[in-house]
Amino acid sequence: MAQRNRLKELLEADYVDEMHMQAYAEALRNDEVPIPGALSPVPPGSPAISLHNGASSARVRKVSALSDFAPVNINLERVKRRKKKGATSSASRKHDWTFLLLRWPLLVFIFLFIAVEFGLYVFIRQIVNTKEWIFSWRGRKGVLRKRLRGAKTYQEWKDAAATLDRYLHFDDWKRVDEDAFYDWKLVRKVRRSLRTLREKKDARGCMGVLETCIRANFAGVESPRLYSETYLGTKDLIESYYDEQEKALEFLRESPDVTLDEKKRFFKGANTNYGISALCLSGGASFGYYHFGVVKAFFDAKGLLPRVITGTSAGGLIAALVCTRTNEELKLILVPELANRLTACEDPFKVWAQRAWKTGARFDSIAWARKCSFFTRGSMTFKEAYLRTGRVLNISVIPADRHSPTKLLNYLTAPDTIIWSALLASAAVPGILNPVPLMSKLRDGNIVPWNWGSKWKDGSLRVDIPVQALNLYFNVTHPVVSQVNPHVHLFFFAPRGSAGKPVAHRKGKGWRGNFLLSAAEQALKHELTKNFKVIRDLELLPQLLGQDWSSVFLQRFDGAVTIWPRTRFWDWFRILTDPDPSELERMMKVGQIVTFPKLHMIENRARIESQIFLGRQTVRRAAQNTGRQATLENTTLPARPLSIPPPTGTDQSLPVDMDAETAHAAGSRKSVRRRHHSSATGHLTPRSEGGRGISSSNNSSDRISIASTPNGRTDPMVNKVSNGDDFPSGYMSRLLARPFPSTLQLKENEMDEEGWSSESSFDDDLAAMDDYRRQPSHSSLPPIEDGDELGHDEWSG
16 A cells, blocks of 8 residues: 555656746747846848947947858848859759769659659568468467467566476587577686686686686677577576676675785676676657566666666656666556656647647647656756766767767766757757757756757768767666667667577577578668668758758667567557556557567676676775875865765665766766856856866865866866875865755765765765875875876776
8 A cells, every 4th residue: 555655646746946947938038148247149231339438439349250261241131142043052052063964864763763662661571570470389389389378477488488498409409509690619718717726716817817718708708699599598608708707897896815906807897898887768759668568677677777777758758767766666567557747739620730730849848848857756856866876877869050060968978958948959859849958957946948949850860879989988788678669679680589589480590581581681671771871971861851861761770789579550540649557558568568578688797897896896995994084084175974874774785986986976077078057148158179277266175275287177286285286186175176066856875965875975085185105204104006097088887
């Protein structure tokens, strides 16, 4: 009963802030946001203005051009006369007459060819599906498969998968070490070496072997082909290899024979080389609700839900829900009753048709902002979400300008940006929702337009899965993609099977259907891709609704592991329809069933990632307890805790562990440079690109003077304290910088009384204390490896 009341409380909570909605409506009405200190634009020939001393001067106006090569002053009357005379447009002038003559006939011909190829492709896929259904899933095998698909939990699915493997004698393949898809001899040698050295208590020997084998896809052990021969698991050699790696990492972490300095260098290098995993949720309108089942499957498999989660459009909505709720709340809220809060498409036809006629978009931005507030727990920012749950939310958006690059919003790139404004921008598909501004929260809790009120729209139009940006910011080397885009998932076909789903016939061997059908499917798919590339490269496709659609089919839509929920034909007619509880329950179940086969492959990698993280955490705590507290006690600086013990609880998942994130969580001004806020107008002004200066309005400015070099960087050699000692600026900023005040009431185990994150890193302190140690009067401090300074590799993994 108490659990039911708690669920009702979570689902009926109202997080809408009316003042923020009014500010957002004002930002939507204003195309230009005034910049503090800038002069208002005025037309040419405006009267002169009088200066304060009575002298008159020509009125100064702000000028701008569309590009570096466009004129500043345009004679509007002349432009109007040209349009009336039917002058050639600028778009037409840049092409010769042959392009204008052949463009449309060539485009029509290519699209007709694409239509024929697509029809053949669908026909071949149906032949393969029919053949598998008739000849492969009959008798005892069909019964076991039905039991496999009817599993409600991951444990039930594993039991059914193990039974099916035994029935089909797939266990025999597991026992044989030899295989062409990985270096089985090398894996066997490494496993034997780790086991021998660990039994001999040779910690340094184990460390040497681990430095060699802690790599992404070492010897091919992460190849999906090694997991596509059975329903559960892979080669016994690979399973035992992961076991030995895990035991060796645990042994090395607890061994007293290796110095703290060596452990720190090893685990940091292992983290850089191995990388981390991330869950990427694609867009797809109402198809995106299948992501709920994918997330539920990860959450039910304890400890497998990645801490870095990215989403675009509909996937961003689910990602925001996951990254703003704690584990306890997610366990309650991921139920079919959640459909009662999915009301984005509730307007009747008469209402949205009139809106589309007047505004060019079916949906209203303000109404969607109110509805998104539930999924983001009100006007929560990216940084506040990270501090509350420890999960890193990423939303992909693109500027309304077609030439500007894609932007990945997270707590590093846009810490104070309101999440619901990012969700609206990520869902702003032309014709569905007009481009919208992003909103940023100020210190006083008010919100203002971000980036001078620039408009943004759906990032999936260019980059649906931001793999490169995730690798840049968080060292993600293993993206797990849940792909439901309606124009993409139809073309997923694994001719040799996929992880946890071997080929249905010939006992998991051979090709789906047969070789000829699989070859025809692959050939037609490549032909379709080639034709779309021709359209893009020749610029044949015109801009529809002000958007270039040529890249929609030519992006990267998969990852290291790709999950493809199976949709129905009826889903296409409900692509812009809200699900009811029964429909959402079905979609959740489908999402879970297609995720279960991938979890074992993800679990093997997650075991190593967890051990690397635990090793780094152990090193940091040990470093905290050896020598640093004594050093701080000898200074006259105001005492601040360097880090806080991690939250307790068995359900706490591991945080992301990379230098950029930990430096930011620790309050470093060097990882993420915050924007200035104007007290006069309330609008944001950015820092310079290369600047790293620290605001002079520090609470301890009367005790410390932070000097800056001409390029904006602080000089550690000129920062002085009152007693005359030299301290590096990174160290001083860690001690004195106050974090951005959160409007949320964070739990005590997440933040201490000073507002420091419980997941804060010690790397900044180590780098700063290294500079401090190198001074002659402080050479007694413990050594720190070279190259660990904050400025050297703060963005490395």
